[in-house]
Amino acid sequence: MADATPAASPLRRHMIDDMTLRNLSPATQRSYLHAVAKFSRYFDRSPDRLGPEDVRAFQVYLVSRGISWPALNQTVCALRFFCGVTLNRAEIPERTAYARAPGKLPTIPSADEVVHFLEAVPSLKERAALTTAHAAGLRASEAVSLKVADIFRRHGPAYVQAHDGHLGRVERRVMSATELCRTAALGGHVEGCRACGAVRVACNSCRNRHCPKCQSAVARDWLEARATDLLPVPYFHVVFTLPARIAPTFARQAHEHSPPCSNPLATSPIYTHPKNAGTTSRLPDMSQVSLETLYRVSSQ
Ligand SMILES: [Zn+2]
Secondary structure, three states, X not given: OOOOOOOOOHHHHHHHHHHHHOOOOHHXXXXXXXXXXXXXXXXXXOHHXXXXXXXXXHHHHHHHOOOOHHHHHHHHHHHHHHHHHHOOOOHHHHHOOOOOOOOOOOOOOOHHHHHHHHHOOOOHHHHHHXXXXXXXXXXXXXXXXXXXXXXXXXXXXXXXXXOOOOOOHHHHHHHHHHHHOOOHHHOEEEEEOOOOOOEEEEEOOOOOOOOHHHHHHHHHHHHHHHHHHOOOOXXXXXXXXXXXXXXXXXXXXXXXXXXXXXXXXXXXXXHHOHHHOOOOOOHHHHHHHOOEEEEEOOOO
């Protein structure tokens, strides 16, 4: 809310009310009031006693002082609002022109700079998103609302045609399920809230285990559950290669002793869960994940 102190003049109060009625933002209101006050001070008269020639003279004065074009146009906006709305003198805005702001060319990085930038993004997922946004020329708002299903619908048929010999039945089924997930093609159901009675009709999901829409919540829950198993100490992902002489021994013992799971993150609670504190982890277990092992390393 702009200045609404009791000391505000009736004219200022009137302008504030006009801006509030039109839901102008507090920042815009402050900017408009500042511009009109500056206009009034320049002529040392109440702004309601100034006419279109005075507005023009004020514009010439501002330009001579080197005001930026955006700032000049902001002042013009304020004076047009004050004269046209608060004073109800439509002839002044009609004669008060905006300045044409010089266009600016955006800075376009070279192909090498783009590659260098994308290679510096550590996360594969984020790199894929940024690469897609750059390749398609997407705005930030368009990039964040882009879904895998959108890409499959638009470019899936051409991709399938180009890679016909390399795509199996499973891959094609995943693409199809992702495209159809939560669309009318899979039918719908009615969801209701017993507490408030609200109901809504929702499209059915595909339930494919590779569908990003269906599995995002599952993946989030799984990660949160794993996080509760971790101790509040730093963790390091260590990758190493065993000497060829002992690698077969590790591989055999890992197969015999490790739990039936090949996911490195899923095995980490074995070493970190409080109930295992004090026990000695068997080294063969660590080789289970194809020599990629998640170690817990104390900060001590
Ligand atoms: Zn789905």
